[in-house]
Amino acid sequence: MYPAVGFSHNWFSLSQVELKRRPSSLGPIVLGRLLVVLGLESLWPMVYVLVCYPFAGVFGSIKIVILVGLFLLLNNLCYISLGSVLGVYSKRVPQGMIASTIFSQTSLVAAGFYTTLPPALDWIRYISPFYWTFRGILKSCFKWNDTLECIKGSSEVGANQCFLEYHPAIDQYKERGLHVATYNDSSSDSISLEFVALVLLLTILNFLIYAKAWVTCKRFESNLTPRCPGAKTCFASPQDGHGHATSQ
Structure with missing residues (x-):
């Protein structure tokens, strides 16, 4: 999560140059980052569980190993996306680092792994990727x-x-x-809700990145639009003999 703050901040700074030059490149830029960065990062959780867990003799079922790997994969993607959102929206990298510390520690505490939250703060767990991941892993490993x-x-x-x-x-x-x-209670073994919640969080976080890029792109477009106060039509026309642009 923390490296994603700095990388995404630099990525967005460089992407603004391309968006300013070619606003139509918004989709490929955001989609390319999603496929390359998040796609490569998602490989490590699966490699970890497929190599380490069977050797350690933790699980006796390949299905459980795969399910645990998928939950860790989605958890990894969510936290990388959260770090990316903070990096894109922060004016400076240190600000994003501070915010990422607050969000990451809050999400861990809200998961219910360390302590019981007061009833007034129960809602925080539902926006915590770690909560859904931890719950999904427990349900995958333990049956009623x-x-x-x-x-x-x-x-x-x-x-x-x-x-x-x-x-x-x-x-x-x-x-x-x-x-x-x-x-x-067979519902205590169901993991559909946990998967849906993690995918939804991942989608929302990446949509926020797209929204920031879209707003930036629209701002560039508005700055490039010719302004002719009082004129019904306005065209970017060659300069006249006095060095002034002519408009119709």
Whole structure:
């Protein structure tokens, strides 16, 4: 996220030269950046999970590995896009760095991983990419019918087996709004909402970058438009013999 602030600030400064010269290049410039920068950055989360997780023996299912990789991919793209937005909208790079620190730390705290938020601040978690990523990973890894060893088990799963819902960590997550591994609740395994939320956040952040470029492009166009006060029509015409532009 932090490198994206400086890179995007420099990218936008250079792009303004091209937008001023050719306003029609707005779409290719923004789309090219999205495909190259975000596309390449999205490879690393998948490489990480496909190489590290199986060797570590963390997951026994390739489906879970891929799902975790997709969530990390979207999380990476969202934070890079957030850093890009701050870099594009900031007048100076240090201002964008300060803002990125505030946004990143706030989004981490709001995810419910570290602490429970006051009820008045619960809404912050819904604009936190880390919240949706963390929730999606938990749902991908833990199912409602997963069990663990315990002293006095449940009659449905055995004398020394209890449902994962009774684990203290799961109870703590539920207190913080992360409903995972809820007994006999298949919705606690569904990850569709988490994927949609991350894609929506990614789309909004990149739209903000496009909007900034579009406004800048329109400002350049308005500055290049000839102004002829009091005239019905105005044409960019050759200069007359006295060195003044003629208008009709």
